[in-house]
Amino acid sequence: MTELTYVATLDVPVARLGEGLYFCSHEMALYWVDILQPRLFRQDLNNQSITIQEFDEAICWVNKDINGKLVIGCNSGIFHYSFKSQRKTLLWRNREVKNNVRLNDAKCDRSGRLYFGTLDNSETKAKGRLYTIDNSHSCITVDTGYTVSNGPAFNLSGDIIYSVSSTERTIYKIQYSKQHNAFSKSVFIKWPSSQGYPDGLTVDNQNNLWIASWGGAAVYCYSEQGKLVIKVSVPALYVTNITFAGPRLNDVYITSASHTMTETELTKFPDSGKVFHYKADNFNGVAETAIRYLPKS
Template sequence: MALLRVIERDRRDVLGEGPLWSARDDAVYWTDILGHRINRLSLAGGAVESWRMPGYTGWVIERESGGFVAGIGREVAVLDPDGTIIDRIARIEPDRAGNRVNDAKADAAGRVWMGTMPITADKPTGGFYRLDPEGAVTLVDHGYSIANGPAIGADGQTILHTDSGLGIIYRFQLDAAGNPGERTEFIRFEPHWGKPDGMTFDAEGGLWVACWGGGCVMRFTPEGERDRIIELPASQISSCTFAGPNLDRMFVTSAAVDVDEPLGGALFEVDPGCRGLPTHRYRG
């Protein structure tokens, strides 16, 4: 039977998201978007800490020069190692007060790829953006109702992005300068799978997808064929990441919003049976 561990702590996430492995800190970080929090699990001792943030906190990513950057509301903020905001470096969609940032990943070039969505999750006003190290923000794609789960391939030339509302995972190919081509449909979810949410690649090119409403994480082959399912004791599974010195442990976030489940909003650890890819940092 596969490993399944519930991380012990004194609270559940309203909307857990964005798990991040930090080899620097030997810790897993993740956010509670609706709870306005950043959480940290120390792998060495198992202690969990939590910091209250001033708004919807979609993601947190390590910064090459130290500390972190985080998507809060419609801004990108710089945080010190203890989670205190020390600067704000970018505004996203300043003219769309009804939107917020949702999920993001950094690539090997030190850029951050992130999505936005309406707070109400009911209209296609969200977008997909690239934040460059010098602070420039570029619109990559638009028309998302629930922008989710960037995943970056090992070659650095393939980026996947999801509209959870439509149940579609899209693929973008990047040129040598990091500019994406036209999006193509990669995987369309069957209705009984739930909705594709956060995603990550493993070292073999497999894609792991958290299934919102499906109570599991699924693995897809590089060709987009479903080949493995790990079921979890919560329905709203939101994202996953590989962690640990060998990148062979997987941590999975979930949500408690709109459900009455004992483990809704828990952080889980499962055995993926494979290894992941290293975490990249923002170079700005």
Template sequence: MDQRAFRSGESASDPTRGSGDIRIECIWRGPAELGECPIWDERRQRLFWIDSLQCRIWCCDASGRDLHHWQLPEVIGSIGLREDGGFVAGLASGFALVDLASGDEARIERIGDPEPDLADTRLNDGKVDRQGRFWCGSMNRDFAEPNASLYRLEETLSWQKVDSGITVSNGLAFSLDGATLYFSDSRVDRSYRYDLDQQSGALSNRRAFIDTGSYRGRIDGATVDARGNYWGALFEGGAIGCFSPQGDLLHHIGLPVSCPTMCAFGGERMNALYVTSATFSLDHKKLAREPQAGGLFAIHGLNAQGIPEPRFKGEPRGRGN
């Protein structure tokens, strides 16, 4: 398939194209320094996301109203919904369980640091799989060397290193049947598929997934829709790309910001695509050209639908573990 950079609204045998126009709405201006990890909680009908570098978890309703945030004591890379209503998180200091108190401070139970001897890494992108395990990769803080790794956090709150030689972990998502893990090492612009044994959590058969060499941007955060297509934020490419399970570009949606970071489906019908963005890499001239940089966006009219996110099955220590 021709993988040229499609303009917003153009299509390549596009299953996502609806009869109406695609509409992009900035529902929260922020700006976030590093917005990340939007996740729709269908039980509470709320959207949660983080500002990694400002150490905050944010939430709002489907339209961006009823805003609230909670402060954390350190940088946060990712969150996943937890079965008991809280979150599992990848913090700068390691894995943790997070509960959102009634005030503005989050309650944290630290699990452990998988890389205690590496001062130049921290945990970054993370997702819960169909079996209720939390997968989270680390990143080199300076984007300088491939000394980061990918981890699997079990229900028992123990973890296992499953791959290494990574610079910046991103793009984590799972196929609908749970048998494939998608992953991006974004700073070296490599995207992979792995076979995933759902019972053991073992990975095998790593192979190339998306070739982004023929268009702008690199895969940052991602999600999978109800058809099994993979939607990825193209950081520094100013767009969202929709890809088939084989890695073919199906649709390219231009955004009013150059640095989208992650996307997730949500809303009452799970048919809005929420997109976070960042400002940390933009100078004053670029910020002036992008007044909505760092904002949270909702994309409507995609003729695509998401599925509810799985929930982490691990519980705080002292509660049966």
């Protein structure tokens, strides 16, 4: 296994719970969120300027649809969002809010289907689910039984979904059959306790899976056979999400959290809650697919 050390800490505001990284290649812009101090960040990678917008509820992830519109996942549901007007337009309502369940993480598969997970806010009950929006614009359940759902990510051919049950320290491989619109699940990685808890993840152009480690101060890269090949040390204890960005998709960006930390932990990891960056040698990411199917508003 190769061990690497981070390169740079971005000069950005500290997040309580940084998450939801998304790179828009058309804009050459990086997006991320602070879920608990609800803010949406956009950084122009050409000039490094940052735009920040505050929200009145938890904002959990950000993406783009095929028309270039911003799509965000919030506590109460999924919305179109305009930076200019700061207006949210409801697309899908989270009816589990009353059960203390919120949205957590999301990505779009290779064919333009949005997948998103939910979690139990108390992180004690398996009330979370993994959902997708199918080509009839309906929201369907892919999997259940998550206390904290993270990911998902998709292999290059698009027939495997990697889905994380963080509290169980388990990364599942869910195989999708387009012909039968069916899913079958197996355990891909049983995460060792020495590495903290698996959190957000992404796939590179060699089908390797890159996984942020909550409590592990690192990102871990596994081959498609499940072999650990790279560890990237990060100067934050609670690492939450990772994405590839930049013109060659070899700029790696990593988010982190600060809200659960003790004074001793903050002294050891003073940059916790910031965004980190390094250049990946011999690895490139995969361009994001725009969302093709959204719930009908």
